[in-house]
Amino acid sequence: MLLILGLLGGASAQPQAAPTLNLMPWPANVQQGSGALKIDESFRVTFTGHTESRLDRAGQRFMERLHKQTGILFTNLGGDTAKATLVVHTDKASKQIQELGEDESYTLEVTPQGAKLNAANPLGVLRGLQTFLQLVDVSPDGFEAPAVSIKDQPRFPWRGLMIDSSRHFTPLDVLKRNLDGMEAVKLNVFHWHISDNQGFRAESKKFPKLQGAGSEGMYYTQEEIRDVIAYARDRGLRVVPEFDMPGHSTSWLAGYPEFASGPGPFSVDQGWGVMDPAMDPTNEKLYKFLDGFIGEMAKLFPDHYFHIGGDEVNGKAWDANPKIQEFKKAHNLKTNEELQAYFSGRVQKLVNKHGKATIGWDEIFVSGAPKDIVIHSWRGPKSLAAAAKQGYQGILSNGYYIDLMWSAARHYAVDPLGGDAAALSPEEQKRVLGGEATMWSEYVNWENIDSRIWPRTAAIAERFWSPQSVTDVNSMYSRLEDASQKLEWTGLTHKTYYRKMLQRIAGAATADEFSALKTLVDVLEPVKNYTREETATYHPTNFTPLNRVVDTASPESDVARHFDNAVTAFVSGSCKDTAASAHLRTWLLKWQANDAALQPLEQRSSFVKEVAINSQDLSAIAGIGLAALDAIAKGTSLTDEEKTQATARIADANKGKAQLLLIPAATIQKLVDAAASGGACTAKN
Numbered sequence: 001m002l003l004i005l006g007l008l009g010g011a012s013a014q015p016q017a018a019p020t021l022n023l024m025p026w027p028a029n030v031q032q033g034s035g036a037l038k039i040d041e042s043f044r045v046t047f048t049g050h051t052e053s054r055l056d057r058a059g060q061r062f063m064e065r066l067h068k069q070t071g072i073l074f075t076n077l078g079g080d081t082a083k084a085t086l087v088v089h090t091d092k093a094s095k096q097i098q099e100l101g102e103d104e105s106y107t108l109e110v111t112p113q114g115a116k117l118n119a120a121n122p123l124g125v126l127r128g129l130q131t132f133l134q135l136v137d138v139s140p141d142g143f144e145a146p147a148v149s150i151k152d153q154p155r156f157p158w159r160g161l162m163i164d165s166s167r168h169f170t171p172l173d174v175l176k177r178n179l180d181g182m183e184a185v186k187l188n189v190f191h192w193h194i195s196d197n198q199g200f201r202a203e204s205k206k207f208p209k210l211q212g213a214g215s216e217g218m219y220y221t222q223e224e225i226r227d228v229i230a231y232a233r234d235r236g237l238r239v240v241p242e243f244d245m246p247g248h249s250t251s252w253l254a255g256y257p258e259f260a261s262g263p264g265p266f267s268v269d270q271g272w273g274v275m276d277p278a279m280d281p282t283n284e285k286l287y288k289f290l291d292g293f294i295g296e297m298a299k300l301f302p303d304h305y306f307h308i309g310g311d312e313v314n315g316k317a318w319d320a321n322p323k324i325q326e327f328k329k330a331h332n333l334k335t336n337e338e339l340q341a342y343f344s345g346r347v348q349k350l351v352n353k354h355g356k357a358t359i360g361w362d363e364i365f366v367s368g369a370p371k372d373i374v375i376h377s378w379r380g381p382k383s384l385a386a387a388a389k390q391g392y393q394g395i396l397s398n399g400y401y402i403d404l405m406w407s408a409a410r411h412y413a414v415d416p417l418g419g420d421a422a423a424l425s426p427e428e429q430k431r432v433l434g435g436e437a438t439m440w441s442e443y444v445n446w447e448n449i450d451s452r453i454w455p456r457t458a459a460i461a462e463r464f465w466s467p468q469s470v471t472d473v474n475s476m477y478s479r480l481e482d483a484s485q486k487l488e489w490t491g492l493t494h495k496t497y498y499r500k501m502l503q504r505i506a507g508a509a510t511a512d513e514f515s516a517l518k519t520l521v522d523v524l525e526p527v528k529n530y531t532r533e534e535t536a537t538y539h540p541t542n543f544t545p546l547n548r549v550v551d552t553a554s555p556e557s558d559v560a561r562h563f564d565n566a567v568t569a570f571v572s573g574s575c576k577d578t579a580a581s582a583h584l585r586t587w588l589l590k591w592q593a594n595d596a597a598l599q600p601l602e603q604r605s606s607f608v609k610e611v612a613i614n615s616q617d618l619s620a621i622a623g624i625g626l627a628a629l630d631a632i633a634k635g636t637s638l639t640d641e642e643k644t645q646a647t648a649r650i651a652d653a654n655k656g657k658a659q660l661l662l663i664p665a666a667t668i669q670k671l672v673d674a675a676a677s678g679g680a681c682t683a684k685n
Contacts, residue, residue, distance in 0.1 A: 023479065024479045028153055041074055088116075089119070104186075107152070160435070169219075180492070183236060190237050194242060196244055242308075247314070260278070310360040318336055375387040375392050391431070396434075416434055455480050455484035477561070481558070505605060516601070520598060520611065521552060526555060527661055590622075595618065611660065625664075647669065
């Protein structure tokens, strides 16, 4: 599979054919036909070839989704193949326990007369059904799916999403709706981060004090875990658990302090950061304990891979323990890194003993590690490439940390075979299995988690599935908007949550006041990277309410992006398009007047008052933008002093305030630069 690397399809792999198909991820090979298949109440789907209950349930979900997307009441599922609109053929069963690298390919033929979906096994069927759902759209004659011929297979076999359920507990219904979203965009690995300093979230029957003392009552029973695993399998998703050790382990030590490197007592941490407590790698009883625990979890989680974490041990607890220092000397371990390598080696043998292969963060990649481990790289392509050169398989998460609030375009530009990995030999490149988006949960809960994952993860999913040549950002954004709408039909709430949270912030606002609030927040984004932690005026915990504007604003402002595209087009056209200028003026006039409309609400809502400075900035820079458009329209230039003053005001507005960024600021600077150039927009911009 990895040898294909997107070579099939050639030019047809590029999503630039007209009319554009709203498919994401873009298939390996697409040939558009003529006409379309009408979707009406007579639509039926029938399965032939290999049959199993999972396919029956997939067909039911497919028809339910089709009903939600179209509002059409369909008569039934199945029936005579000759009367079916969509005939799905499956050659054979897939593995009883889903494995890395199973065949996920499929072919889909849609004509005005009907559709056929063929796959080697149920996994391919699951992927192809999602493609068909993406094809369905409204038309002048109701709903239809365009005629098309698709031959598709993934570029990488490991296409994951990690959800951190430790820092903020993730309710089961929230997990499940995100698994539905994963199925929709053809991801296939749910990496479940279950333990960390802030909580141990899985029930252990052998060691009940793990969840008893380490979860504050919020954990998943083993029956609930089995339910999630079965739910995921139905959707073609593997479930890889992560139990972080030897650091990030305060929640372990709350119940079993005897395995700590320092004195207790311990309780779960409620704040964030790299904490000092760590397991004691020199304690032989620890390994007996881990043997029992890993054995229990290995039976609970059927996947072949077992994630042991292994990251961010600061070594302070080890340095302060004389017994550990003596152990290091006796075993000729000169550094804490070597001590952790000793620990990781012991744990890897326990994982192997129970029939699993170890996966862990970069820190487990040390000289002499067994070749069956998988390196999960948070450090980047250089680390990933170094592991591949030494014979180790790896997956990339660096560049896909969606908690950092990057744009979809920035994530989209990252490739598992980019950077140093691009120079790997073909044999070495096979060891790069794919990647994972990572949803760390310091600032997400049940309410806003969907908006932090989606729709940007759909763009990341395309990077993992589609040919490497599919890189057009404009095409990606165009298709992402449609994907975002359709993802809501899976039950995700990344759009609907936004209005609800705004309503809570606004309280009993008038329609005009609420509109003003939305206008402001529509062009705000949370600060990026770890700036929120660095600029906090208090120490947030997992009990701190996530109900501020910074918790509500989308990671990426669609309004600001569309405005930037419009300004860029206007400036690149030498600022001569009067219709485009009028369009920009409409935006700017609305923003300039918005602060006055919002001020009454600022007096009644503390949450709105917090962003009053952002509102004032929006009004001010909109005025600057209007002045720039006036100068351009008159054919005059801004003076040096006018440009300097405007630039300084925009720079001030561009600073993170209330832990939020005012995104149009940088775009309005483009108008100022154009106005200062005397209309020579193309030359200056």
